[in-house]
Amino acid sequence: MGQLDIDSVRRLLPGREIQYWPSLPTTMTEAQRLANAGAPHGTVAVADEQTAGQGTHGRTWHSAPGEGLYCTVILRPKLPPDTLPVVTLALGVAAASAIAVETGVACDLRWPNDILARGRKLGGILTQLHGAAIVTGIGINVDQAAFPAELAETATSLRIESSRESRRASGRGQRRETLLAALLTAIDEHIALLEQHGRDPILRAFARSSSYVEGRRVTVTSGDTNLVGTTAGLDECGFLRLRKDNGETILILAGGVRPI
């Protein structure tokens, strides 16, 4: 598996600030440094390999060299504070659309930040707010032919999904490069949509792209609490409504949603 051809990405996106490293502990730390140094909106930190990839709440993200797309984008959107969390949802919609266009793989979005295919994790989004900048990491499994046994039932890659669907035999060559360019372009478009038209178009797009928003039996884990219920749509802020079995509907602000 070849090294990411970052020059071809730069050719596809002239004018974009792209910082590339063959190997990094995590693109999040570098992007935070760039953001603190005043990097402009849209600046992206890309690595071929992460030796300490970050998931949410200190979890790690399996980031082998050459197999995935690991990048962190710095965003400086002009948004009111109550709209900032919707950026996570906007990025999911952007990633799903870029993946569909570039690879034909249909994604499902699991509120708020998981990108799934066939119910398995294809990618994830980690969003952090640092002052006025949003630093958002996106990891997408691209070229993995298989996963370690402990992840085999819960993770997948674009390569696995493509070969299952008898599309292109493998995801080699330019695929990560064109996917990265398409992803960054889609992020620009969806953030602009959020800035110009508010939350509603993004929330509707998310609901269309997600099997988890409505009528799904789930458990929600937040801190030490576990809740069980059926999802009942998003509220106007983008929070997930959960109808518990006693009929009470509560609003999920944060937490991990898993199917039952």
Place this chain on the structure above:
Amino acid sequence: MTIDEIRELIQVVRETGVAELEVQRGDNRVRIKLGGAVQEYIAMPAAMSPGPAPQPVSAAAAPAAPAVDPANDPNLILVKSPIVGTFYASPSPGAPAFVQAGDRVTPGKVLCIIESMKLMNEIECEVSGTIVARLVESGQPVEYGEALYSVRPS
């Protein structure tokens, strides 16, 4: 303890002429001292209950009196949540808290995380000082503008 109850206590102090009266009821402790022209009181919730805390009776409290209610002391700075979300006092489950009461902090020091739809908002201290109290339990939902920590600036 209600404002009316505190007013009654102040009245008792005035009428009896005692120099100082301290009363504890539930989570609230009130001390009323006769200090020249103004009466002052100190209220301290023993637990960080989010219920309404009594407001100062006199705005002209003597400067030497340390008021220790972390949600009401005008000398303390409240660090407030910029978004609706879930409050986390530590970077990951089981990890030590970012800060404890008594810790010295400087601008830029991360105090906590507010998670809203997986948007991780690291709340940084904006002043130099000492953490007086954490006002929210880790894992609890917080509203926009809700006070998270009180800091005594130095």
